[in-house]
Amino acid sequence: MRISTAALRQSDARMFTLVVQGLKAAGTRTAERCFSIPLSQMQTTLRMINQQGGRLLSVTPTDQVSASPAPAPSAANAAPAPVTTPVKHEAPPVNLYKPKDPYFGTVLGNYSLLAEGAIGRVNHITFDLSEGNLHYVEGQSIGIIPDGVDSNGKPNKLRLYSIASTRHGDNLEAKTVSLCVRQLQYEKDGETIYGVCSSFLCDIEPGAKVKITGPVGKEMLLPPDEDANVIMLATGTGIAPMRAYLRRMFDAGERAKNPAYQFRGKAWLIMGVPTTPNLLYEEDLQAYQAEFPDNFRYTKAISREQQNPSGGRMYIQDRVAEHGEEIFTMIEDPKTHVYMCGLRGMEPGIDEAMSKAAEAKGLNWSELRPQLKKADRWHVETY
Ligand SMILES: Cc1cc2nc3c(=O)[nH]c(=O)nc-3n(C[C@H](O)[C@H](O)[C@H](O)COP(=O)(O)OP(=O)(O)OC[C@H]3O[C@@H](n4cnc5c(N)ncnc54)[C@H](O)[C@@H]3O)c2cc1C
Numbered sequence: 001m002r003i004s005t006a007a008l009r010q011s012d013a014r015m016f017t018l019v020v021q022g023l024k025a026a027g028t029r030t031a032e033r034c035f036s037i038p039l040s041q042m043q044t045t046l047r048m049i050n051q052q053g054g055r056l057l058s059v060t061p062t063d064q065v066s067a068s069p070a071p072a073p074s075a076a077n078a079a080p081a082p083v084t085t086p087v088k089h090e091a092p093p094v095n096l097y098k099p100k101d102p103y104f105g106t107v108l109g110n111y112s113l114l115a116e117g118a119i120g121r122v123n124h125i126t127f128d129l130s131e132g133n134l135h136y137v138e139g140q141s142i143g144i145i146p147d148g149v150d151s152n153g154k155p156n157k158l159r160l161y162s163i164a165s166t167r168h169g170d171n172l173e174a175k176t177v178s179l180c181v182r183q184l185q186y187e188k189d190g191e192t193i194y195g196v197c198s199s200f201l202c203d204i205e206p207g208a209k210v211k212i213t214g215p216v217g218k219e220m221l222l223p224p225d226e227d228a229n230v231i232m233l234a235t236g237t238g239i240a241p242m243r244a245y246l247r248r249m250f251d252a253g254e255r256a257k258n259p260a261y262q263f264r265g266k267a268w269l270i271m272g273v274p275t276t277p278n279l280l281y282e283e284d285l286q287a288y289q290a291e292f293p294d295n296f297r298y299t300k301a302i303s304r305e306q307q308n309p310s311g312g313r314m315y316i317q318d319r320v321a322e323h324g325e326e327i328f329t330m331i332e333d334p335k336t337h338v339y340m341c342g343l344r345g346m347e348p349g350i351d352e353a354m355s356k357a358a359e360a361k362g363l364n365w366s367e368l369r370p371q372l373k374k375a376d377r378w379h380v381e382t383y
Pocket of ligand 1 (some may be wrong): 077141159160161162163180181182183184186187188194195196197198201237240381382383
């Protein structure tokens with residue numbers, strides 16, 4: 001099949017719906033699948049349909065989809081890329097409070113999220129927002145300016161933290177924001193060093209006022225589609241935005257607050273921690289799993305307790321590799337979004353696991369990832 005590149009140059013913004021038969025996924029062939037793509041992605045999509053042995057039944061301008069689709073000129077060179085149009089989000093609020101004029105949030109609560117025997121310190125900290133105009137949506141971050149001065153005697157600079165609560169806050173009154181903070185601790189020249197802001201936050205007492213900026217961030221916004229599939233890859237405090245998504249999807253109070261968002265898709269959390277006592281928000285996650293077994297899947301990589309197939313520690317990338325086939329089958333669905341959050345070190349391992357899984361399906365991850373990113377389906381926030 002030939003698609004005129006003249007048409008492509010003429011209007012890249014036009015959308016087309018492709019109906020494809022017989023794509024190979026998870027070892028079986030699908031009956032029929034629909035892809036909604038911009039004209040600019042037509043060539044790549046056709047190439048992928050071809051690679052996966054699919055037959056193109058029709059190509060229709062999207063605004064005509066409800067009318068009967070025109071037959072495809074020929075299926076000969078067809079091939080889909082698992083891509084789609086960028087998701088349209090409502091514009092999130094940004095930079096409502098800046099470092100020069102921050103919001104002063106009173107600490108409402110600060111408690112440890114860890115069970116006995118855990119490594120390190122991770123706290124859930126909630127601030128009151130009732131006095132000003134600081135509001136946010138799931139997936140954004142706020143800045144915290146710790147009290148005191150740095151080693152040069154200058155006021156401390158802000159650090160960003162992913163918001164762990166939904167826009168309604170933990171008490172559903174839309175007047176609080178919560179964070180999930182790990183105290184940074186490392187050894188240097190035989191001395192234990194503690195991070196400035198993370199220690200400030202983990203030690204802070206209820207009633208204290210803290211300088212808050214933001215919100216910021218558009219990278220980790222949740223698609224508004226109730227039928228979307230959401231794969232979440234988190235290590236440690238990388239669970240923060242996922243906790244907000246999962247509350248929005250499955251918490252009874254949240255669902256009552258969001259009549260227009262009654263999640264029906266598949267949410268799959270793959271979570272990496274060093275030990276079982278380091279698992280975060282475990283009770284909530286177990287409750288979602290019990291209540292929504294068809295919609296929420298929860299896979300753990302507990303590095304110091306579980307072994308990967310080579311006998312080494314089980315890291316998140318080992319779980320991604322183990323489930324690569326299923327992950328890619330989900331990614332082939334244009335409604336699937338992947339979110340990654342946690343320490344920056346998790347990225348190369350996951351990339352490698354995704355490359356191998358893609359290869360097994362005859363796909364090239366280094367080509368596919370930017371396409372998914374462009375389609376707003378691959379979201380990464382690592383630090
Ligand atoms: C978008 C975004 C979201 C974030 N979300 C979260 C979150 O949800 N939860 C969370 O806990 N953190 C989060 N962070 C990280 C957070 O912003 C801080 O970087 C973190 O809390 C450390 O700040 P600190 O002031 O405690 O450390 P600092 O006192 O600023 O010390 C950090 C510095 O210590 C040095 N250092 C760190 N580790 C070592 C080491 N092993 N050896 C030698 N030197 C080292 C480095 O120079 C580093 O820059 C996020 C960051 C970003 C960018």
